[in-house]
Amino acid sequence: MRIYIYRRFERFWHWMQALLVMLLMLTGFEVHGSYTFFGYENAVHYHQIFAIAYLILVVFAIFWHLVTGEWRQYLPTLQNIRAQLDYYLFGIFRNAPHPTRKTALSKLNPLQRIVYFGFKVLVIPVMGLSGILYLFYRYPQQYETLPFGFVGIKSIAYWHTAGAFVLVAFLIAHLYLITTGTTIFSNLKAMITGYEEVTDHHPTSDSQKQEEVVI
Amino acid sequence: MKRIFLGLLLLGIFAAILIPSLFKEPYRPPLLSQLREKYHKKASKSADHSKFLPLQKPFTRPQEVTEACISCHNQRHIEVMKSSHWNWERLEYVTGKGIRAIGKKNILNNFCIGIASNEAACNKCHIGFGFKDASFDFQNPLNVDCLSCHDLSNTYLKASGGAGMPDPSVNLNIVAQSVGRPTRNNCGTCHFFGGGGNNVKHGDLEMALFDTEREIDVHMGTDGVDLSCVDCHTAKNHQMLGKVYSLSSMNRDRVQCEQCHTDKPHQQTILNRHGIKVACQTCHIPTYAKVNPTKMEWDWSTAGNLKNGEPYEEKDSLGMVAYTSLKGTFTWARNVKPEYLWFNGTATHVLLGEPINPTQVVKINELFGSYRDPEAKIIPVKIHRAVQPYDKKYNYLVQPKTYSVTKGDSGFWNDFDWQKAIQAGMQHLGLPYSGDYGFVKTEMTWPINHMVAPKSQALSCVECHSRENSRLAALTDFYLPARDRNYWIDHIGKGLIIFTIIAVILHTLLRIYHSTKNQARRDV
Structure with a gap:
């Protein structure tokens, strides 16, 4: 049974974000001094370009989530969260079925909801805000006071670095969890084509129509 | 609708990348030929x-x-007769010491x-x-x-x-x-030979500048713009602009690169922003003493050794005098990487007769500034380190009489007798001398401002922005990206990544293990 889960914008947004975040990581940790790859000057320059591109993407994504009502997908729920954890810790080894079903109306499992919600209200704002401050940071000139003059570049950089480490850890876990779908590649396929093969799930043709209308 | 939306988004992202370059003023660096036209041809004399x-x-x-x-x-x-060239002293406010008339007349150095x-x-x-x-x-x-x-x-x-x-x-x-x-030629006759020989004192002012190339000094190279000293060191009514902080104390009458280059000389905003905290010289003078060596250390305590009753000299690998009975032991260096410090334009000096602490290195002049100081910028300096005589009882630096025409006139360079030389020098100054002299370590700080390199030789980012061997390693009162990090954030962050990787590997192994077991069970 094939159902339509990820819409065109969603997929575009997801992959664009994936690309930009990885490029930001690659350049960002060079700016941090962890390694040399592009050369420092280039790394700084590219990081700024990717950052601005990413901010624009975020603005569009927020707009899309608000007008489509898709933001509700990220409202955390405690329902079934125990079951989801149990699945990842035990069930998955026994070939147990997924405790929650993926539909276009509820595409995230409870664990995803909580983690993504945390990202949207915590990590992304911290990275965005500290990033913007970093980007526009300017030392006060002589006899000049700046609105953000009291924020040192040091604390800005610390917040931005801490967020970056969390993002890298998230990326690793995220890449792995892709493989925990019905089959190893079913999640990946869904994010590319928008359609996912779902077993023992029989949605009425009505509800599917309804979903198409939502867009 | 969807298409329009996606199109808009793509457009926005491309715009973010392209718009800044479209709206940027195309940067036209001044052509060397234009600069030569402007500065190389000097006006003919009016009389x-x-x-x-x-x-x-x-x-x-x-x-x-x-x-x-x-x-x-x-x-x-x-x-x-109002100038410091004439008076060899000027009235200045010396931080912590009040208004003083100081200059060559009454300040001791460590050369x-x-x-x-x-x-x-x-x-x-x-x-x-x-x-x-x-x-x-x-x-x-x-x-x-x-x-x-x-x-x-x-x-x-x-x-x-x-x-x-x-x-x-x-x-x-x-x-x-x-x-x-x-x-x-006029300026260089004295200023290139300060300290008793070519390039001894400054490190960035030397006889190579009489006739030099752009590669050595982008301003004074005769194959380039061919500026002379007074093009920058302008003089209104014989009061020359510019001074050196071996003798000066106040933030005034300084020659600034901005006089010609403005405070936004770069195409890239990020470089112009560096200028708020970093002096131009820091990046644009990667090394000093580029042609001839400069003196880095001077140990007076070894002076006076004689061979068969006669003074002698020894040379080092650079062909420079490494020891002379007259002056002691020297260290010379060429192509020296400067040291760096924060400088806000004010300095203090050890004044004549002022007590010193001989257990520490005496800073004969000290330049002020810090990261927090809005007036301060990072500048390159030469630090000249010396060992020189002081009065052990009164705890102040002493003035020996070094020069004399004949033997027996107390001049150290003829008589090689510290006791007599210091006695004569201090008597000349009218300061008491206890008769008990010792040697103390001293430092003098000389800002490096000249022999600016062509832009192709300017420092690259990683000269400072790197974890190891940063040129600014000694300036620790601020956060410098790539050089600095928070120990805990970095270690906890790395720990988090390693933990995630281990968890992923373990989970994968367990999945493989169980799936083969389940498979086996099914096969049975």
Whole structure:
């Protein structure tokens, strides 16, 4: 049974974000001094370009989530969260079925909801805000006071670095969890084509129509 | 609808990348040929001094030349006599010490130490005639030496040990008839040889600049813009702009790169922003003493060793004097990476007779500034380290008499007797000497401002922005991206990543293990 889960914008947004975040990581940790790859000057320059591109993407994504009502997908729920954890810790080894079903109306499992919600209200704002401050940071000139003059570049950089480490850890876990779908590649396929093969799930043709209308 | 939305988004992202480059003023670096056009061609002289009658009569004494100058330029001597070139001291507020008249007259350094009792030799570079001791008349206009700065015949020469009098071989008429705007030859004769030899003191001012290339000095290279000293060190009424912080204390009358280059000289905003906290020289003078070596260390305590009763010299690998009985042991260096510090334009000095702490390195001059100081920028400096005599009882630096014409006149360079030399020097200054001398480590800080490299040689980011070998490693009062990190954030962050990777690997292994087990069970 094939159902339509990820819409065109969603997929575009997801992959664009994936690309930009990885490029930001690659350049960002060079700016941090962890390694040399592009050369420092280039790394700084590219990081700024990717950052601005990413901010624009975020603005569009927020707009899309608000007008489509898709933001509700990220409202955390405690329902079934125990079951989801149990699945990842035990069930998955026994070939147990997924405790929650993926539909276009509820595409995230409870664990995803909580983690993504945390990202949207915590990590992304911290990275965005500290990033913007970093980007526009300017030392006060002589006899000049700046609105953000009291924020040192040091604390800005610390917040931005801490967020970056969390993002890298998230990326690793995220890449792995892709493989925990019905089959190893079913999640990946869904994010590319928008359609996912779902077993023992029989949605009425009505509800599917309804979903198409939502867009 | 969806298509429009996606299109808009793509457009927005491309715009973010492209718009900044579209709206940026196309940067046109000034062509060397244009700069040469502007600066290399000097204006022709408005008057030919060789035609003036007062300069035709034969001069026997240099004071007669000055008299002739003043007969036409009848106000200039007043200006000159207000200058530090003449007074060798200026009134300045010295941080923590109040308003003081300080200058070459009364500040000790850690090279040849000081002029007191050595005036005949040192004051060769004074712009006067006969400043041989405190009796010199600073009010007498006829003592002003116009020629040392205005001779364009390149034949004017001050006599060694002559306290500023010209060498007897000089034809004063030829010199007087050639005068004009000072050239690098006039300034360099003294300023390139400070400390008793070429490039000894500054490290960035030396005789290579008499005739140099763009590669060595982008401003003064004769194959380039060919600027002379006074193009930047402009002078209104004989008050020269610019000073060096071995003697100065206040943030005023400084020559700034911005005079010509503005405070936004780069195409890239991020570089211009660096200028708020980093002086131009920091990136644009990667090394100093690029042609000839400069003196880095001077140990007076070894001076006075004799071989068979005679003074001797030893040379180092650079061919420079590494030891001389007259002055002690030296270290020379070429192509030196500067040290860096915060500088807000103010400095303090160890004043004459001021107590020192001989258990520590004495900072003869100290430049102020810090990251928090809005006036301060990071500048490159040469630090000259020395070991020099001090009075062990009174705890102050002492002035030895080094120069004398003959033996037996207490001059160290003839008699090699510290006791007598210090006695004579301190007596000259009118300061008590206990008779008990020792040697103390001292430091002098010399800002590096000259011999600016072409932009292709400017420092790259990683010279400072790197974890190891950052040029700014010593400046730890601020966060420097790539050099600095928070220990805990970095370690907890790395721990988090490693933990995630381990968890992923374990989970994968368990999945593989169980799936093969389940498979086996099913097969059974």
